[in-house]
Amino acid sequence: MEATVTVTPDQLPELLLHVAVVRPVFLWGAPGIGKSSLVRDFADALGLECVTLLGTQLAPEDLIGVPQIVDDRSRFAPPEMIAREQPYCLFLDELNAAPAEVQKSFYSLILDRRVGNYELPAGSVVIGAGNRATDNALARPMASALVNRMVHVHLRADVDDWLKWASVSDMHPWVVNYIVQRPDHLWSQPPKTEQPFSTPRGWHMLSDALHSYGDGLDDTTLWVLASGILSAAHASGFRAFVKTVRHAFDLEAVLKGDAGWPRDPVDRDLLYFLSEAFRARLIKELPESREHVSAGVKRFVLRAKTMLTELAEISVECAQLVIASDDDGLPVLPSWFLIEVTRDLPRLAARR
Known part of the structure; x- marks a missing residue:
């Protein structure tokens, strides 16, 4: 995705404070300009634990979980790193570098804040990040359904x-x-x-x-x-x-x-x-x-x-x-x- 309007690292926290608390945000930017550290700092400022998932290291079952038999019925049990009782910041790093099947697994988590029967605690925030194809980094096309589920923000390096x-x-x-x-x-x-x-x-x-x-x-x-x-x-x-x-x-x-x-x-x-x-x-x-x-x-x-x-x-x-x-x-x-x-x-x- 090409940048149209960009923000600086100083401008990002206030924007996230008003947007990320109500809608998922995807942060675009070149490698090495501080996307990950800015997200972690933002989570710390809110008093939330930052749980990072790397899209390049995930398989669909890492998000959906594995089936369990409960009362003679099967249901998927989401992994412990996602299924938490307290609100937290879920940081989906390198999301657009993940294979298409992994990206699909994020649909309900990003839009509905839900994985199977598990729903993110109130007060949780979801932020994704990734590099652009123009940066010669690993970046796969993001399906329009996934693009439309997030607010997209382009970060630029600022001296x-x-x-x-x-x-x-x-x-x-x-x-x-x-x-x-x-x-x-x-x-x-x-x-x-x-x-x-x-x-x-x-x-x-x-x-x-x-x-x-x-x-x-x-x-x-x-x-x-x-x-x-x-x-x-x-x-x-x-x-x-x-x-x-x-x-x-x-x-x-x-x-x-x-x-x-x-x-x-x-x-x-x-x-x-x-x-x-x-x-x-x-x-x-x-x-x-x-x-x-x-x-x-x-x-x-x-x-x-x-x-x-x-x-x-x-x-x-x-x-x-x-x-x-x-x-x-x-x-x-x-x-x-x-x-x-x-x-x-x-x-x-x-x-x-």
Whole structure:
């Protein structure tokens, strides 16, 4: 199912509080963005035990139960994990990855809150979750009868929400500070091949590994860890960022003129990282219209053009990366700035 309207992790609890208590909800989202943990946190907030069933690990009889003879008649006895006396949160994770026969077994449980003669206690909530087919994850078509039994909510990764969570979750400062500088690296589209890709869950895994190693982590091991968890581009960027931290060398120093662009060929990954960080800063700081440029921004623009000139002397490729268009060929920097760069860079280069 493709997303039409999405919600952030911060918006989800209130929505569930009003909807999940009266109707089953299905939560769609890419792998690793926190669907399962958000559902568990929601259940905890309601004081409900969260009982998780994985659709990929179930057979129909795991839900329906097995027949028993009672008073010379047979009836199905639902499994203990479902048949509870106290209200609880039933979390059907990876529901759309379950085989069709298993999905059918959920029909009455989801719509009527009933399995055979057993009915969920009043106050229970039912929440399903799954990945999308576009995420290259295991996802089977969901029958229209099942789709129509739930309220569908699409969750997206949100940098501000993640940073707020990270600030109280003992995330490694390298990870937090990197995402502050490169918020676009929090999540990457899952690849079509079996390669790592970046997700909030992946950054959490990397943070745990960094904490485990402590200060003795060497560059080679860092590269192994980052490459095994993140996308290749993000792993390279994070490795270069750690170099800046360890050598007290960052974009701010270059902006202030306290340091120059790294020129040593062995620091080429660092140069690429600083170039990308410079591009991100320009996108953030420059207004769309020249009319809204303050005196402070004018000084920043002048410095930025000088930095681009210096960068082009070291690597034309990195300088082009700073001002390049997006993947669709559309400019990401304001047109007035690009015009000034085209006009002034030759003059600045000649002056140098």
